[in-house]
Amino acid sequence: MKAAVVGGGPAGCAAAYTLRKHGHEVVLFEAQDGVGGRTSQVLKDGFSLGSGALFLMGGIYPRTNAILKELGRYQELVAWDAETEVIDADGQRYSAKFDQVMSFLRMPVLTWRDKLRIATGVAAQLVRPGPKLCFDGAELAKYDGGENLESWSRRVLGERGTNYITVPYMGFLYAVPMSWLSPALFHAVVKQFYRLALSVPPKGVGQVCDWLVEGSPGLDLRLSTPVDKITQDGAGYTVTAGGERHPVDAVIVAPEPGVAADLLVDLVEPESTKKLRDCMYSDYAHVQLCYKRNPWPDHRASVALPANMERDWGACVLLSKRHPSAVPEGGEAVGVYFYTPPLERMSDEDIVNSARNAVLEVYGPGPEPDFVELFHYRRGLSIANPGHYGTLDSLHAEMPPGVYLAGDYFAHAGVEAPIFSGELAANRLIQAH
Numbered sequence: 001m002k003a004a005v006v007g008g009g010p011a012g013c014a015a016a017y018t019l020r021k022h023g024h025e026v027v028l029f030e031a032q033d034g035v036g037g038r039t040s041q042v043l044k045d046g047f048s049l050g051s052g053a054l055f056l057m058g059g060i061y062p063r064t065n066a067i068l069k070e071l072g073r074y075q076e077l078v079a080w081d082a083e084t085e086v087i088d089a090d091g092q093r094y095s096a097k098f099d100q101v102m103s104f105l106r107m108p109v110l111t112w113r114d115k116l117r118i119a120t121g122v123a124a125q126l127v128r129p130g131p132k133l134c135f136d137g138a139e140l141a142k143y144d145g146g147e148n149l150e151s152w153s154r155r156v157l158g159e160r161g162t163n164y165i166t167v168p169y170m171g172f173l174y175a176v177p178m179s180w181l182s183p184a185l186f187h188a189v190v191k192q193f194y195r196l197a198l199s200v201p202p203k204g205v206g207q208v209c210d211w212l213v214e215g216s217p218g219l220d221l222r223l224s225t226p227v228d229k230i231t232q233d234g235a236g237y238t239v240t241a242g243g244e245r246h247p248v249d250a251v252i253v254a255p256e257p258g259v260a261a262d263l264l265v266d267l268v269e270p271e272s273t274k275k276l277r278d279c280m281y282s283d284y285a286h287v288q289l290c291y292k293r294n295p296w297p298d299h300r301a302s303v304a305l306p307a308n309m310e311r312d313w314g315a316c317v318l319l320s321k322r323h324p325s326a327v328p329e330g331g332e333a334v335g336v337y338f339y340t341p342p343l344e345r346m347s348d349e350d351i352v353n354s355a356r357n358a359v360l361e362v363y364g365p366g367p368e369p370d371f372v373e374l375f376h377y378r379r380g381l382s383i384a385n386p387g388h389y390g391t392l393d394s395l396h397a398e399m400p401p402g403v404y405l406a407g408d409y410f411a412h413a414g415v416e417a418p419i420f421s422g423e424l425a426a427n428r429l430i431q432a433h
């Protein structure tokens with residue numbers, strides 16, 4: 001069997017890897033000049049800046065871990081202790097560890113009554129049936145009851161539990177108001193809180209896609225070759241890309257859903273392309289302020305998270321503490337990650353200025369950075385609002401024979417989602433064949 005895979009992000013690379021592992025002929029088309037998509041690294045003056053993804057999340061990324069083990073790469077992951085300071089509206093700081101949810105309960109701002117309420121809410125979630133995997137859209141759909149995360153959290157964890165635990169977590173992970181989010185992911189994470197652990201590949205998260213390609217000998221990889229069209233051709237398909245026509249038996253379509261809708265417009269019903277186009281994405285920006293000489297070598301915590309959404313930004317990260325080789329020796333870079341709603345009224349210059357103010361507030365006065373990089377995605381993170389998982393999951397059954405979809409949007413942003421869905425699409429294709 002010969003298959004085409006469209007898109008060389010983690011979803012497409014995982015699909016291509018799985019098909020090659022089973023001996024199928026695969027041509028992978030990627031529009032950019034390298035694989036990685038929103039996990040790609042940007043190299044500049046000795047800094048390795050993640051254009052998007054920053055870290056992997058341990059035991060809640062089971063398929064990513066399994067594939068990295070198959071590739072013999074798992075041992076290379078560098079652990080990140082993620083010492084965290086939660087910053088109150090008045091500047092008061094509390095210590096916690098991002099990957100140890102229970103450490104948040106030690107914050108003195110929480111009263112015994114708060115702690116009891118949070119512990120009871122978490123315990124109830126642990127015993128209640130719920131999603132077993134955090135990034136399996138079909139599984140999440142079963143427990144997506146329609147309530148949003150904001151109302152669930154305030155009802156179950158209380159005001160302070162929400163402001164000091166749910167807001168910092170989800171502000172860092174998704175940077176949108178919690179009322180936009182289904183609680184299914186949070187429920188799944190709560191059920192596996194003890195499996196959370198953060199790590200980074202030695203050259204940044206973008207290396208995962210490089211490893212997948214290296215682990216797929218015989219893969220026909222076409223970089224800088226965007227797919228323009230997919231048409232039906234007898235029992236198979238013709239993929240038009242880079243001015244060439246490629247006849248294949250099957251296609252895995254793994255770019256963002258708006259592009260997938262354009263490519264599939266003549267092959268599926270309009271309701272299906274509408275579901276793809278309606279999939280919600282957030283405007284998302286982060287700024288990397290890069291210093292060749294570290295101005296704050298003694299600052300202990302590597303992540304600062306606001307306890308509420310009163311600031312424009314949802315996280316500040318010291319890159320040298322996340323992973324030393326992300327910066328040149330003796331250097332530092334601060335990533336400032338913004339909430340989505342304020343971006344609507346901010347120019348790119350405002351975003352950079354606000355990032356400088358965030359750095360001043362969190363780390364104190366420092367020299368001018370040697371350079372500043374702004375990453376602004378008009379469609380940054382797929383956002384799972386209530387009902388999202390079921391709507392998107394129904395698309396699989398609406399594809400014509402030989403066409404499969406993959407991408408993080410079937411669950412929500414996070415490298416495990418595209419790896420899970422890319423592997424699933426390839427396995428479904430192999431089974432059908």
Ligand SMILES: Cc1cc2nc3c(=O)[nH]c(=O)nc-3n(C[C@H](O)[C@H](O)[C@H](O)COP(=O)(O)OP(=O)(O)OC[C@H]3O[C@@H](n4cnc5c(N)ncnc54)[C@H](O)[C@@H]3O)c2cc1C
Pocket residue numbers: 006007008009010011012029030031032035036037038039051052053054055056057225226227228254255256259284286377380381406407408409412413414415416417418
């Ligand atoms: C700022 C930011 C921070 C993030 N932080 C984290 C994190 O810390 N941890 C984490 O796990 N996840 C994180 N994520 C999420 C993670 O990056 C995504 O979930 C993941 O990249 C999605 O993979 P994908 O393959 O579905 O899509 P993408 O990565 O978007 O890949 C899609 C690919 O398709 C290509 N393409 C598009 N059109 C065509 C075409 N016509 N023909 C051929 N190719 C095409 C694109 O160029 C792209 O390479 C972050 C994302 C962002 C934006």
